[in-house]
Amino acid sequence: MDSNITPSNFIEQAIIDDIKEKGIKQIVTRFPPEPNGYPHIGHVKAMCIDFLTAEKFKGYTNLRMDDTNPSKESEHFVKALQSAIKWLGFRWKKMYYASDYYDFLFDCAVDLIKQGKAYVCDLSAEEISATRGTLTEPGKNSPYRNRSVEENLQMFMDMRADKYKDGEKTLRAKIDMKHPNINMRDPIIYRISHETHYRQGNKWCIYPMYDFAHPLEDAHEGITHSLCSLEFEDHRPLYNWVLENVRLVTGLKPRQIEFARLNLDGTIMSKRYLRELVEGGYVDGWDDPRMPTLEAFKRRGYTPSSIKEFCTRIGVAKSNSLVQPHILEACIREELNKNALRVMAVVDPIKINITNYDEKRTEKVLVSNNPLDPKSKKHTVIFSNELFIEREDFIEKPGAKFFRLTPNGYVRLMGAYIIKCYEVVKDELGNIDHLNCSIIYDAKEQGIKPKGTIHWLSRKHCKQIRTRKFGNLLKEGEVFESGMLDKIVNSNSMTENVSYIEPFGFKQKGNLQFVRMGYYIEDSKLSKKDDKIYLETVSLKDSK
RNA sequence: UGGGGUAUCGCCAAGCGGUAAGGCACAAGACUUUGACUCUUGCACUCGGUAGUUCGAAUCUACCUACCCCAGCCA
Numbered sequence: 136m137d138s139n140i141t142p143s144n145f146i147e148q149a150i151i152d153d154i155k156e157k158g159i160k161q162i163v164t165r166f167p168p169e170p171n172g173y174p175h176i177g178h179v180k181a182m183c184i185d186f187l188t189a190e191k192f193k194g195y196t197n198l199r200m201d202d203t204n205p206s207k208e209s210e211h212f213v214k215a216l217q218s219a220i221k222w223l224g225f226r227w228k229k230m231y232y233a234s235d236y237y238d239f240l241f242d243c244a245v246d247l248i249k250q251g252k253a254y255v256c257d258l259s260a261e262e263i264s265a266t267r268g269t270l271t272e273p274g275k276n277s278p279y280r281n282r283s284v285e286e287n288l289q290m291f292m293d294m295r296a297d298k299y300k301d302g303e304k305t306l307r308a309k310i311d312m313k314h315p316n317i318n319m320r321d322p323i324i325y326r327i328s329h330e331t332h333y334r335q336g337n338k339w340c341i342y343p344m345y346d347f348a349h350p351l352e353d354a355h356e357g358i359t360h361s362l363c364s365l366e367f368e369d370h371r372p373l374y375n376w377v378l379e380n381v382r383l384v385t386g387l388k389p390r391q392i393e394f395a396r397l398n399l400d401g402t403i404m405s406k407r408y409l410r411e412l413v414e415g416g417y418v419d420g421w422d423d424p425r426m427p428t429l430e431a432f433k434r435r436g437y438t439p440s441s442i443k444e445f446c447t448r449i450g451v452a453k454s455n456s457l458v459q460p461h462i463l464e465a466c467i468r469e470e471l472n473k474n475a476l477r478v479m480a481v482v483d484p485i486k487i488n489i490t491n492y493d494e495k496r497t498e499k500v501l502v503s504n505n506p507l508d509p510k511s512k513k514h515t516v517i518f519s520n521e522l523f524i525e526r527e528d529f530i531e532k533p534g535a536k537f538f539r540l541t542p543n544g545y546v547r548l549m550g551a552y553i554i555k556c557y558e559v560v561k562d563e564l565g566n567i568d569h570l571n572c573s574i575i576y577d578a579k580e581q582g583i584k585p586k587g588t589i590h591w592l593s594r595k596h597c598k599q600i601r602t603r604k605f606g607n608l609l610k611e612g613e614v615f616e617s618g619m620l621d622k623i624v625n626s627n628s629m630t631e632n633v634s635y636i637e638p639f640g641f642k643q644k645g646n647l648q649f650v651r652m653g654y655y656i657e658d659s660k661l662s663k664k665d666d667k668i669y670l671e672t673v674s675l676k677d678s679k
Numbered sequence: 680u681g682g683g684g685u686a687u688c689g690c691c692a693a694g695c696g697g698u699a700a701g702g703c704a705c706a707a708g709a710c711u712u713u714g715a716c717u718c719u720u721g722c723a724c725u726c727g728g729u730a731g732u733u734c735g736a737a738u739c740u741a742c743c744u745a746c747c748c749c750a751g752c753c754a
Contacts, residue, residue: 143693144692144693167754168754171753171754201754203754207754260751264750267750270680270681270682270749270750271680271682272681273681274750302752304752314682315681315682316681316683316749317682317749318749325752326752342752344751344752344754345754365684365747366747366748366749367748368684368749369683369749395685448692448702448703449690449691450691450693452692452693453684453685454684454686454747455684455685455746455748456690456691456692457691458691459690459703461690462691462703462704465703466703472716473716477713479713503712506712506716507716536714538714547712549713550712586714588713588714590713
């Protein structure tokens with residue numbers, strides 16, 4: 136095992152130390168989602184850490200559906216998770232389901248009972264809560280804490296044999312009700328539930344708790360490093376307790392290491408809220424472009440590599456952070472800049488007439504698909520006497536640093552002519568109706584060299600596409616027409632299905648830089664307040 | 680007032696006793712038939728605070744302060 140790897144974060148450093156100290160031969164990690172929702176960008180960070188860490192050490196990663204709670208899980212989400220992993224380009228070594236471990240887990244519980252380290256408790260949920268103590272006060276022992284091994288064994292068998300109702304009994308680990316760490320105060324490790332499990336049906340009516348199941352699953356699979364988020368730090372003592380006390384665990388014990396989960400500014404990552412948005416009909420679905428789900432990012436035109444690059448850039452640490460979306464945008468922009476097809480587009484059009492160009496005439500103008508790539512082909516755009524240009528590419532009273540079209544000013548139409556605007560035609564209300572311009576055919580001879588180059592479209596030949604705009608309160612999106620693409624590009628198979636152009640983060644000063652499939656989201660901010668879901672910038676903290 | 684964590688540039692984040700990496704963002708200049716891209720330059724005498732140890736501290740010690748997580752028969 137190569138321990139001469141340069142660590143790029145504290146987890147890798149810990150693994151290197153483990154390799155040296157414990158003589159681990161191969162690093163094995165696992166990605167253990169619960170199949171109860173679509174994966175979001177936060178899952179991707181975890182995936183990257185799990186898969187990429189193992190990969191770096193030439194180990195492997197298992198995929199495990201952590202389905203120990205029958206009430207919220209479904210096969211549908213299993214598929215969604217799998218396809219997301221594949222889409223990102225990760226490959227798991229083995230696929231497991233926690234629900235496949237139920238027999239093993241049951242045996243582990245029995246082993247604990249036989250050692251007198253677990254007992255069946257008759258306390259109700261309320262009573263358990265009341266006797267657990269508080270953050271500052273110790274808990275009280277359950278009156279059922281000292282049942283005999285035989286009685287416990289019999290009752291646990293009865294629990295499994297469906298002799299009790301939901302909540303009537305639980306199996307608890309016998310640890311220490313006075314432990315300063317609340318997780319160690321005789322945690323429940325099995326509960327009774329008569330809900331139908333999506334894979335096991337009604338075979339079981341008792342289900343193991345996460346804290347009990349997870350370490351055993353890890354150990355069973357030979358996981359060397361169990362990477363999870365910070366909120367499980369408090370659970371690590373319990374994780375280790377289970378591994379140390381269940382005698383069915385043999386061999387090297389996995390080590391749990393925690394990292395800070397991703398918080399992306401302007402959105403919410405809580406699965407509960409996302410579920411609520413979908414189920415409450417506030418958004419169109421899990422792939423609604425306003426959602427932080429992978430499906431939504433995919434729909435907005437983000438590529439797997441750009442999202443993975445984002446995860447690499449934000450790094451892995453233990454401090455709670457709020458990552459700004461501009462980092463993600465920089466990743467996709469960088470990638471698209473290298474390979475995106477360039478087209479001219481006008482989002483907010485203003486009409487211009489070229490008065491010294493025959494109205495029956497058209498010309499085919501060649502524009503490079505990507506000027507950055509010398510081998511890229513060109514596409515044809517049709518030029519005519521009636522054009523659209525971007526409204527903000529014309530200013531009546533420009534400042535000194537405005538290089539685009541102005542009254543009596545010159546500008547270059549990309550790939551075509553240099554024009555001069557000689558008349559601004561307004562309607563009764565004083566709004567600009569159109570501009571009259573003329574082509575300067577002999578610009579070169581006259582030595583006219585405009586500083587600005589702008590996008591344009593032929594009014595008769597461009598194609599309208601649709602974009603979506605959202606209001607402040609999440610509602611059904613209002614569909615309106617606004618963007619336009621040149622027709623030639625739409626005949627190109629790549630953009631045949633363009634439903635929208637996304638200048639989001641891309642329209643930096645001047646012309647639109649890229650056009651890609653997706654939705655236009657105007658300052659989307661997902662948040663929740665007073666039981667309503669808003670698009671405004673309201674932090675989750677404020678909404679509590 | 681319990682336990683577990685975290686504090687380094689606007690946002691991420693290296694750093695592990697030898698005198699503050701990098702990315703994003705931002706600013707200035709050069710180039711330019713996308714005001715983009717690219718290039719060049721600038722951007723923490725300072726590491727939550729205060730003491731202390733040391734020739735030397737972001738790194739060690741002590742004491743403060745702020746924020747996050749934990750009292751589901753969720754994960």
